[in-house]
Amino acid sequence: MKALSTFLYRRPALYVALLLIPPLLWFGTVYLGSLFTLLAQSIYSIDEFTAKVVYEPTLATYKQVVTQAANVDIILRTLSMAVAVTIACAAIALPIANYMVRYASPRTRALFYVGVMLPMWMSYLVKVYAWRLILAKQGILSWLLDTVGLGAALDALLRVPGIGGPSLSASYLGMFIVFVYMWLPFMILPLAAALEKVPESLLQASADLGARPAQTFRTVTLPLALPGLAAGSVFTFSLTLGDYIIPSVVGAPGYFIGMMVYQQQGTAGNIPLAAAFSVVPIVLIMIYLTLAKRAGAFDAL
Amino acid sequence: MTAAIEFRDVSRVYGEVRAVDRVSLTVQAGEFFAMLGPSGSGKTTCLRLIAGFETPDSGSVLLNGRDVTDDPPYVRDVNTVFQDYALFPHMSVLENVAYGPRVRGQRKEDWQQRAREMLDLVQLGNFGDRRPAQLSGGQRQRVSLARALINQPRVLLLDEPLGALDLKLREEMQIELKNLQRRLGITFVFVTHDQGEALSMADRVAVFNHGKIEQLDTPRALYARPATAFVARFVGSANVVTGELAQRLSGRAEPFAVRAENIRLRAPAASANGDTMSCIGDVADVQYHGAMSRWQVRLESGEVFAAAVADTNSNGDFKIGARVRLEWARNDAVPLSAAESS
Numbered sequence: 001m002k003a004l005s006t007f008l009y010r011r012p013a014l015y016v017a018l019l020l021i022p023p024l025l026w027f028g029t030v031y032l033g034s035l036f037t038l039l040a041q042s043i044y045s046i047d048e049f050t051a052k053v054v055y056e057p058t059l060a061t062y063k064q065v066v067t068q069a070a071n072v073d074i075i076l077r078t079l080s081m082a083v084a085v086t087i088a089c090a091a092i093a094l095p096i097a098n099y100m101v102r103y104a105s106p107r108t109r110a111l112f113y114v115g116v117m118l119p120m121w122m123s124y125l126v127k128v129y130a131w132r133l134i135l136a137k138q139g140i141l142s143w144l145l146d147t148v149g150l151g152a153a154l155d156a157l158l159r160v161p162g163i164g165g166p167s168l169s170a171s172y173l174g175m176f177i178v179f180v181y182m183w184l185p186f187m188i189l190p191l192a193a194a195l196e197k198v199p200e201s202l203l204q205a206s207a208d209l210g211a212r213p214a215q216t217f218r219t220v221t222l223p224l225a226l227p228g229l230a231a232g233s234v235f236t237f238s239l240t241l242g243d244y245i246i247p248s249v250v251g252a253p254g255y256f257i258g259m260m261v262y263q264q265q266g267t268a269g270n271i272p273l274a275a276a277f278s279v280v281p282i283v284l285i286m287i288y289l290t291l292a293k294r295a296g297a298f299d300a301l
Numbered sequence: 302m303t304a305a306i307e308f309r310d311v312s313r314v315y316g317e318v319r320a321v322d323r324v325s326l327t328v329q330a331g332e333f334f335a336m337l338g339p340s341g342s343g344k345t346t347c348l349r350l351i352a353g354f355e356t357p358d359s360g361s362v363l364l365n366g367r368d369v370t371d372d373p374p375y376v377r378d379v380n381t382v383f384q385d386y387a388l389f390p391h392m393s394v395l396e397n398v399a400y401g402p403r404v405r406g407q408r409k410e411d412w413q414q415r416a417r418e419m420l421d422l423v424q425l426g427n428f429g430d431r432r433p434a435q436l437s438g439g440q441r442q443r444v445s446l447a448r449a450l451i452n453q454p455r456v457l458l459l460d461e462p463l464g465a466l467d468l469k470l471r472e473e474m475q476i477e478l479k480n481l482q483r484r485l486g487i488t489f490v491f492v493t494h495d496q497g498e499a500l501s502m503a504d505r506v507a508v509f510n511h512g513k514i515e516q517l518d519t520p521r522a523l524y525a526r527p528a529t530a531f532v533a534r535f536v537g538s539a540n541v542v543t544g545e546l547a548q549r550l551s552g553r554a555e556p557f558a559v560r561a562e563n564i565r566l567r568a569p570a571a572s573a574n575g576d577t578m579s580c581i582g583d584v585a586d587v588q589y590h591g592a593m594s595r596w597q598v599r600l601e602s603g604e605v606f607a608a609a610v611a612d613t614n615s616n617g618d619f620k621i622g623a624r625v626r627l628e629w630a631r632n633d634a635v636p637l638s639a640a641e642s643s
């Protein structure tokens with residue numbers, strides 16, 4: 001045992017290799033391997049008559065994704081939802097995270113962390129179905145709004161074309177609310193982590209040099225929170241792009257990318273189309289990260 | 302003439318701890334004022350009270366004769382050099398220096414011009430485009446100084462600004478800061494735990510202990526005439542003689558202090574005269590410091606005396622364990638106020 005320890009201590013490269021090989025094998029084969037196998041399917045196409053996959057490299061499936069009006073609709077609908085959800089999460093999370101890090105007592109801060117993470121410990125499906133009930137036509141939310149006399153306002157909101165519908169649970173607005181609820185912790189936690197790394201003295205220096213609190217927030221806090229905002233928005237953005245349960249349980253009947261992938265590989269058995277649809281969120285995230293990097297979101301890292 | 306800074310009976314309490322305990326003080330305009338004390342003595346809290354990062358629980362703070370007790374930092378006419386420099390990592394050096402004029406809405410040409418002048422003043426003219434992370438500790442210190450001075454404050458606050466620098470750089474910066482203060486003529490308030498720094502730079506020094514000012518005096522007076530045992534020990538680590546020993550040596554029970562460099566070492570048999578005090582002990586340790594040596598001598602009654610003696614041959618024959626006579630002039634025994642203990 002001792003001899004082995006000494007042997008490994010003298011050969012750090014071998015030691016590191018022994019530690020890393022099992023996880024790397026797992027990561028390489030199971031994780032990346034299966035992903036690329038799926039993606040590889042997207043360069044094949046399906047025979048219209050036999051419904052069998054034709055194993056000849058072609059871009060026909062991709063062409064189908066980006067040219068057919070119905071598919072483009074799905075991509076745009078999903079993308080708009082992801083952008084809206086990300087912006088809303090950022091707007092709600094920023095004051096919460098800032099309060100947690102800067103102003104809350106250690107006790108309150110711990111309570112906030114538990115409060116933020118508690119919903120994440122519960123079943124995702126239960127939460128989605130619970131929200132369907134909350135948002136339903138005679139659900140608790142519309143009852144509450146009626147009681148305080150805001151029922152008419154809700155009806156007016158639901159008449160807005162595009163986001164409205166017969167009830168909140170059958171509208172894009174309702175779907176948006178559920179998405180924001182689901183992904184908010186993924187925005188708050190990285191944002192709080194980023195804000196925690198900003199030393200108090202920077203904020204004091206800013207005030208000392210004559211900046212009012214709003215100026216300090218804009219010129220110091222926000223730029224230094226950008227890496228956290230970028231990390232959080234990658235979560236909210238990609239989770240919304242890929243989700244298929246929330247759009248199928250809550251909201252208007254329009255398809256989302258995740259639902260399309262689910263349907264094409266399941267019921268329709270069109271694996272190449274499902275694979276090609278899976279590539280769309282990956283490409284969108286890459287574009288988003290490139291834009292974020294250009295905007296300097298990672299400069300303060 | 303109104304004072305640059307005035308504290309009237311200021312207290313700041315954290316839970317049970319009185320970080321600043323009914324402090325009153327006045328800093329004159331154009332003065333180089335040092336706040337000296339060990340960590341937790343309240344000196345930094347006092348600085349933060351001047352800057353406005355803290356609000357006193359009682360008492361009032363005046364700047365240039367105006368009560369600013371409830372003013373937030375961004376309306377006070379003071380600027381701070383922070384201990385960790387607090388440079389904005391996402392801005393260039395030039396943008397850091399220009400931060401004050403920028404948030405006050407100055408035009409870009411103006412603040413760029415001003416910031417370049419300030420960088421020239423601290424000899425960093427060519428570093429404007431760099432990020433703070435690309436600078437050395439000493440350079441960051443200068444940027445922080447330039448950034449604080451660009452608003453032309455009437456008072457500059459410095460919170461242990463030299464603490465993170467190595468010895469040589471620290472000595473250079475001491476001289477530079479002193480020159481800068483003379484040239485600009487603004488009030489400097491300098492917080493430090495290093496008595497050497499306080500003595501060499503300041504016009505007046507306030508020695509803090511347990512949230513109170515033990516003594517406020519010029520460096521010379523502080524060194525030559527410490528008022529309390531704490532000041533005597535903290536500033537230049539003098540020997541403090543109390544109780545029975547004080548009674549036996551001086552004929553009175555009041556405590557007194559003797560500077561280590563005022564003590565001479567002699568052979569135990571040497572005769573004493575009336576103008577001196579002397580006692581006998583054994584050499585416990587010697588540290589060689591080049592120009593002089595520091596001797597630790599243990600008396601029979603247990604007290605340890607420090608004697609700093611110029612390193613001449615005459616002392617060379619005392620070995621560790623040797624019996625020696627400690628001797629000092631009666632004038633060099635400085636009476637201390639008996640009230641203070643620690």
